[in-house]
Amino acid sequence: MVSKIDRRLLLQSTASATLLSGMVGWPEFAHALSGVGSSELGSPEPFSFEALNVRARALSEKPFAKPVVPSPDILDAIDYDQYQKIRYRPDKSIKLDGEGRMPLQFFHLGKYAKEPVRMHVVEGGKAREVLYSDALFDMPANHPAKKLKDGAGFAGFRVMAPDLKTDWLAAMGASYFRTSGPFNQYGLSARGIAIDTAMPRPEEFPRFSHYWLEEVAGDAQSPLIIYALLDGPSVTGAYRIKTERLTDSRDVHRIVMEIDAHLYARKDIERLGIAPFSSMFWYGEADRKQSSDWRPEIHDSDGLAILTGSGERIWRPIVNPPRVMTSTFIDRDVKGFGLLQRDRDFVHYLDDGVFYERRASVWVEPLDGWGEGAVHLVEIPTNDETDDNIVAYWAPKNSLKAGEDAAWRYRLTWLDDIPFPEALARTTGTWTGIGGRPGHKRPDGVRKFVIDFQGKVFAGMGRNDGIELVVTASRGEVSNSYNHPVVDQRERWRAFFDIKASGTEPVDLRAFLRKGEKALSETWIYQFFPEA
Numbered sequence: 001m002v003s004k005i006d007r008r009l010l011l012q013s014t015a016s017a018t019l020l021s022g023m024v025g026w027p028e029f030a031h032a033l034s035g036v037g038s039s040e041l042g043s044p045e046p047f048s049f050e051a052l053n054v055r056a057r058a059l060s061e062k063p064f065a066k067p068v069v070p071s072p073d074i075l076d077a078i079d080y081d082q083y084q085k086i087r088y089r090p091d092k093s094i095k096l097d098g099e100g101r102m103p104l105q106f107f108h109l110g111k112y113a114k115e116p117v118r119m120h121v122v123e124g125g126k127a128r129e130v131l132y133s134d135a136l137f138d139m140p141a142n143h144p145a146k147k148l149k150d151g152a153g154f155a156g157f158r159v160m161a162p163d164l165k166t167d168w169l170a171a172m173g174a175s176y177f178r179t180s181g182p183f184n185q186y187g188l189s190a191r192g193i194a195i196d197t198a199m200p201r202p203e204e205f206p207r208f209s210h211y212w213l214e215e216v217a218g219d220a221q222s223p224l225i226i227y228a229l230l231d232g233p234s235v236t237g238a239y240r241i242k243t244e245r246l247t248d249s250r251d252v253h254r255i256v257m258e259i260d261a262h263l264y265a266r267k268d269i270e271r272l273g274i275a276p277f278s279s280m281f282w283y284g285e286a287d288r289k290q291s292s293d294w295r296p297e298i299h300d301s302d303g304l305a306i307l308t309g310s311g312e313r314i315w316r317p318i319v320n321p322p323r324v325m326t327s328t329f330i331d332r333d334v335k336g337f338g339l340l341q342r343d344r345d346f347v348h349y350l351d352d353g354v355f356y357e358r359r360a361s362v363w364v365e366p367l368d369g370w371g372e373g374a375v376h377l378v379e380i381p382t383n384d385e386t387d388d389n390i391v392a393y394w395a396p397k398n399s400l401k402a403g404e405d406a407a408w409r410y411r412l413t414w415l416d417d418i419p420f421p422e423a424l425a426r427t428t429g430t431w432t433g434i435g436g437r438p439g440h441k442r443p444d445g446v447r448k449f450v451i452d453f454q455g456k457v458f459a460g461m462g463r464n465d466g467i468e469l470v471v472t473a474s475r476g477e478v479s480n481s482y483n484h485p486v487v488d489q490r491e492r493w494r495a496f497f498d499i500k501a502s503g504t505e506p507v508d509l510r511a512f513l514r515k516g517e518k519a520l521s522e523t524w525i526y527q528f529f530p531e532a
Contacts, residue, residue: 041130086143115209166184265402276391308331317427317430425520
């Protein structure tokens with residue numbers, strides 16, 4: 001059974017903050033905590049990633065304890081409307097570097113975010129907890145949050161731009177985190193771990209129960225280090241997430257996270273998901289018949305990209321299936337995978353409110369060999385844009401047994417597009433329609449597919465240069481297969497084919513362009529439902 005995540009309840013806070021004046025007696029916190037009163041801080045304690053691993057291992061040897069929700073009745077009263085009245089105080093934003101390059105603010109607890117998270121700042125090998133107080137927030141005098149006790153905890157945190165007007169990284173709920181990506185527009189989310197996704201039982205959502213935040217001293221590009229303690233019924237974990245936000249001459253951002261994840265199993269885990277994402281796909285150019293909305297396309301991501309261990313590049317357009325579907329791409333030592341938003345043409349979306357063309361692409365690169373396993377793509381039917389109905393992750397062949405531990409290292413990059421070799425064309429469009437030929441009687445039960453590939457590899461090539469479309473189908477009959485350069489479109493090639501298949505089971509399609517024995521394009525893979 002798969003849960004769909006309501007996007008309106010995930011990261012639905014507005015807040016703000018900066019800690020000013022001097023903290024006497026703790027010189028090692030002069031940068032991060034200057035001016036914080038003693039009532040808002042815990043005592044300093046030694047901290048290191050090694051110690052966090054020891055803590056996670058020890059926690060795994062104890063039975064799981066559900067988080068204690070402080071004052072549930074009060075939190076129930078902080079519904080959506082009441083939550084919008086809470087603002088983090090700008091003057092209470094924590095400046096990890098002393099200059100406000102990456103100021104931190106915290107999310108308040110509420111009806112839809114009840115489980116408390118403990119927040120700490122680290123400097124000089126010591127950590128101090130930032131304690132909840134309503135003095136950190138602006139709210140009406142009669143607001144129900146005024147009844148919460150000091151030390152209740154927070155719902156999560158966010159990293160602000162220096163002017164405190166926008167945030168670019170946020171973490172709230174379970175082990176979810178996300179960034180505003182290259183164009184300052186939130187979309188898909190990452191999470192620390194996935195447990196039993198798309199299994200015939202409820203999915204498990206371990207949570208980051210504690211965070212420690214540290215700014216590494218250095219130049220203006222110094223990274224933020226996020227440490228997190230994971231806790232859940234089946235697993236605990238220690239995470240170190242080194243985070244940098246880089247901006248190029250186009251004012252396009254790239255958020256690079258190097259993640260060390262150490263997991264400790266409490267129970268046998270049947271399906272473990274490493275580097276998981278959650279995204280949204282309602283409909284796109286290939287399945288407009290499902291559309292009930294006026295906008296041409298609505299999605300945060302339009303495809304799954306994979307760079308296999310053997311070096312093959314795969315592009316799998318996302319679909320909104322008639323039922324829950326899990327596609328697996330078996331591999332050894334996968335080199336990269338991610339959910340991408342390739343289509344960045346505003347006219348293809350026409351939404352000047354949420355700007356789907358600006359949504360981030362996310363790319364995972366293992367920093368060690370991950371061995372045998374598979375990239376999983378889970379697609380869940382939806383009829384709205386508020387559900388995160390797409391999940392992708394790496395599932396190792398051998399999952400964890402109770403008492404076992406394992407570590408994964410990977411680079412997670414939020415970006416506009418992934419690097420791509422010039423010697424290969426990428427898929428830039430997929431369309432479907434009735435089969436057959438215009439001007440002739442259309443055959444029953446036949447569907448036409450049209451795929452556009454684009455790249456410098458086509459420079460100087462023409463219709464008579466021997467480019468071949470290779471199409472295979474898991475079942476059914478393929479016909480009318482051909483390809484040609486698109487007229488007056490630079491370095492763009494179009495491929496066509498018809499497929500006839502009956503029944504309700506999906507048809508797996510695979511296509512690419514080649515010249516002789518040389519592949520000219522990435523491999524296009526699609527899941528077609530004949531009667532959908």
